[in-house]
Amino acid sequence: MAKWDNMLSMLWMLRFGRKLTASQIADNLEISVRTVYRYIDALCASGVPVVAESGHDGGIHILDSFKETPLFFNSVELKALVDAYKFAQGAGYPFTEELESALKKVENSLHEEQRQDLSAQTSGLDVISPARPPFLTAALRDLEQAAKEGRTVRIVYRKANSEREEERDVDPYGLAFDRNEWYAVAFCRRSKAMRTFRVDRIERLEPTEGRFEKPEGFSASDYFRDQTEQGREAEGPLVVVRIQGLPDRLNEVCSHWHLRHYLTERTDREACFALDVPTMNKYLPKYLITFGTAIRVLEPPELKRRIQETASGIATHYLDETD
Known part of the structure; x- marks a missing residue:
């Protein structure tokens, strides 16, 4: 087990406030007592108030002032987070900046050895992002917000192989990423039926004063599956x-x-x-x-x-x- 994984395990052992001896920790993690004390020094350097008390009632514990234990991840979990960010970025996920900011906060909490290992583990995977229209990110954000607020939007939409634009008022129920494309599942006010719209074909989008209530428990992925079944x-x-x-x-x-x-x-x-x-x-x-x-x-x-x-x-x- 990597050094920081052992440190994380030791932290979780101590987080409940009970005192443990260095021997107990060493036996549990199958490491030496000397290594336990090295880990204590490393945790303290990272801002975790680990205290080692000697004597009959002594032991190793975390001070009560350390009320909120921050999130700690092992090396594979950290790799998964970074890789997930790459896939989200490749898919055109509209909140990649916020996701990147969250990852930076996680990375800033790592010590140097963890950063180096994370860089080595994540350097072998890349996601090639296809070219996407600049409008896509803003449209996805606006559609998701409209779905959340229950607000009707007016879109200018161009179908595949069509030279003519169409203006429609739609009630966006949800978004789905399918076959490397983003789709909005919405109720079309003009056709009075559910429709799917490829978001990259929406040329303009603006909110209206119209309101709607989304069906309870609606799922865009379930809708796609239902459409397939209806195609039988x-x-x-x-x-x-x-x-x-x-x-x-x-x-x-x-x-x-x-x-x-x-x-x-x-x-x-x-x-x-x-x-x-x-x-x-x-x-x-x-x-x-x-x-x-x-x-x-x-x-x-x-x-x-x-x-x-x-x-x-x-x-x-x-x-x-x-x-």
Whole structure:
């Protein structure tokens, strides 16, 4: 166990105010008594009032003036915090500045040896951040605040592949980060229905005087799952769809917004899904054919046949054009 992990363990042993002897601490941590006293000196240097009293009623304890024990983390916990910050930053999390400030406070409480170890442990992981519009952070903050306050916002939104902007009043219920994009789940006043809006496609956003009450217990992730379930064509027995392919191409299939909820098993070269037959027949032939020969459907035979028919229809279509 690293030195500061032992120091943390010793601190937690002493935090309840009872006195312990150096031998008791040494036995518990499987270290020497001499090391215990070195740790006491280090804790005192860090501002923890550890007292070692000699005599019959003596022992090691923390002064009562030390009422609020600050948070202490072991080396792996510290690494996890820094790595989590990197992922949040890469995702475009709108409060990365505040998160960085909190981490600085934690790091400032470390002694030099801990800082050096933390730097070494976290230097091997980086998260490559995609380019994001400058407006995104402000929009995420404003949407989250509107959801918190129950305030309707007016957005100017541009759909994918659309040249025209649309202005809508929406009640933002929550935000979700999915497939490397941020989405606002909101009730659209114009369509009088729940909708999802990609936040990077919101070109302008402003609060209105309108108010709303968010449904109790609303969850954006649950909403996404419910939408997937509603996309099913039929209830009843499910069929196993087994697909073989290169890892990177299988990753694309498995991360598809609809299919990923039906994934049941995944290996390096194969993926299995459980879908009802009508949903499979309606969506998969046209989608899977876009991967060409990079993937192969192993089962069921019906799906293989429908992909063959789709490919044959495409070939015939272009054959007619060349005649």
